[in-house]
Amino acid sequence: MASADAGRRVLILGGGAGGLELASQLAKRSDVAVTLVDREMAHLWKPRLHEFAAGTVSSTLAEVSFYLLAKMRGFHFEQGEVAGIDRGAREVELGPMRDGEGRELAPARRLPYDLCVVALGGVTPDFGIEGVAENAIRLDGPADAEAFRTRFAGAMIRARASGIPAEIVIVGSGATGTELAAHLRNSESGFLAREPGTNGPKLLGITILESAPEIMPGIDADLRAKLVERLRSLDVKTVTDAKIAAIEPDGVRSESGERWPSDVAVWAAGLVGNPLLKELADFELDDKGRIRVDRTLRSTVDERIVAMGDSASVVTKGADKPLPPTAQAAAQEAAYLVDTVSHLLKGQPVEPFAFQNRGRLVSLGRAGAVGRIGSGNGDDFLIHGQFAVAAYHALQRQHQWRVLGTLRGSVAIFADMLSPAKGPALKLHG
Numbered sequence: 001m002a003s004a005d006a007g008r009r010v011l012i013l014g015g016g017a018g019g020l021e022l023a024s025q026l027a028k029r030s031d032v033a034v035t036l037v038d039r040e041m042a043h044l045w046k047p048r049l050h051e052f053a054a055g056t057v058s059s060t061l062a063e064v065s066f067y068l069l070a071k072m073r074g075f076h077f078e079q080g081e082v083a084g085i086d087r088g089a090r091e092v093e094l095g096p097m098r099d100g101e102g103r104e105l106a107p108a109r110r111l112p113y114d115l116c117v118v119a120l121g122g123v124t125p126d127f128g129i130e131g132v133a134e135n136a137i138r139l140d141g142p143a144d145a146e147a148f149r150t151r152f153a154g155a156m157i158r159a160r161a162s163g164i165p166a167e168i169v170i171v172g173s174g175a176t177g178t179e180l181a182a183h184l185r186n187s188e189s190g191f192l193a194r195e196p197g198t199n200g201p202k203l204l205g206i207t208i209l210e211s212a213p214e215i216m217p218g219i220d221a222d223l224r225a226k227l228v229e230r231l232r233s234l235d236v237k238t239v240t241d242a243k244i245a246a247i248e249p250d251g252v253r254s255e256s257g258e259r260w261p262s263d264v265a266v267w268a269a270g271l272v273g274n275p276l277l278k279e280l281a282d283f284e285l286d287d288k289g290r291i292r293v294d295r296t297l298r299s300t301v302d303e304r305i306v307a308m309g310d311s312a313s314v315v316t317k318g319a320d321k322p323l324p325p326t327a328q329a330a331a332q333e334a335a336y337l338v339d340t341v342s343h344l345l346k347g348q349p350v351e352p353f354a355f356q357n358r359g360r361l362v363s364l365g366r367a368g369a370v371g372r373i374g375s376g377n378g379d380d381f382l383i384h385g386q387f388a389v390a391a392y393h394a395l396q397r398q399h400q401w402r403v404l405g406t407l408r409g410s411v412a413i414f415a416d417m418l419s420p421a422k423g424p425a426l427k428l429h430g
């Protein structure tokens, strides 16, 4: 970045749900010079990762090149792996870019900043369980979704040829695992040689394993009952009190010695901050490895570094714990930073961030979808059919408009509407 920009350089690390919205909305402003860093070439919106994994949506429709977006929106894009932050020099270090064989394609670089925004997302922790890294797939990024899709397709082709159903075992009954299970049932129809819903050999067995006594710990009983009923109707088997000891190449084993054979095992047990955050600088981290920030999103160790989204641990006014990791929170933090960034650059005081909980959304199937929106105040209500589907799409529509602008965003939305897969099979994230 040219030195003429000194004093107004905003360096955003991570172009995900939060970072890209921030870069796109800030880019046209004359009082800031925005650089976005991501290790990927293209942005893929994470809340749909399970749909790409299940193959119910083609990722090529939804991926947008960071290089094109940078040109279109007016920010600078630097592709590379963030390796460290030199707080003294106010510079971020990018490691060298390498190909699959380890050959260096581009050298290490250092990027100066006046304000650094850490938006590097989170990962699914393995809790030290044997075999997770080697034998299970975690849905943390596009490469994982791609790996799952390839293995899933292989297992389904074998099942069609042999008549023996493919077995997918998902560990974790949170939103990601449960939504994935529902989408896999949708995907099965693409492999069936008969009409879906008619009798014939089953091609796919889906099992969700949960270590707690009930699935989706934390949700209210009423909602859980509906969820269990819906999973049953989708022929998804759920097993509770299953404490997993190991993931083997062809099965999942519990501490009590039970074993579930699997063609593909998915590990979807929780979310922690990106492990890189520990290495980046001497940040104060919470028990989930997220950067502790104050109510203005500034890190507790350096007011020139803010954190947002799944990388940040922010406790808003009146709350007793940090905000959960959702795209909804990341988007609101991005909007807040758009308003405050000029002040943060000058080290001026700003109003604290306030989170507007738009509630949890549950959409239980395309036909006769049932949703429930909760504001956290106990005034939940049910939404049905097309309202539930529309509410499901709303979050992404807003993301597309903010990232692409109104015209291009609308075109992208229209293209998406023409896609054969419409609406969620099951949507549970907040």
Ligand SMILES: Cc1cc2nc3c(=O)[nH]c(=O)nc-3n(C[C@H](O)[C@H](O)[C@H](O)COP(=O)(O)OP(=O)(O)OC[C@H]3O[C@@H](n4cnc5c(N)ncnc54)[C@H](O)[C@@H]3O)c2cc1C
Binding pocket: 013, 014, 015, 016, 017, 018, 019, 037, 038, 039, 040, 045, 046, 047, 048, 049, 050, 080, 081, 082, 083, 119, 120, 121, 122, 139, 141, 176, 274, 276, 308, 309, 310, 311, 325, 326, 327, 328, 329, 330, 395, 428, 429, 430
């Ligand atoms: C299957 C699934 C469904 C979901 N559904 C919903 C939903 O319906 N509603 C909702 O609110 N939330 C949902 N979520 C959660 C939501 O996706 C996340 O909370 C949100 O994406 C967090 O945004 P972020 O910007 O913090 O990080 P991310 O969107 O994860 O972006 C992080 C970015 O950092 C980049 N990056 C990471 N490491 C490096 C590095 N070392 N160097 C350079 N770049 C790097 C990545 O490539 C990525 O682009 C869902 C999550 C999953 C997995």
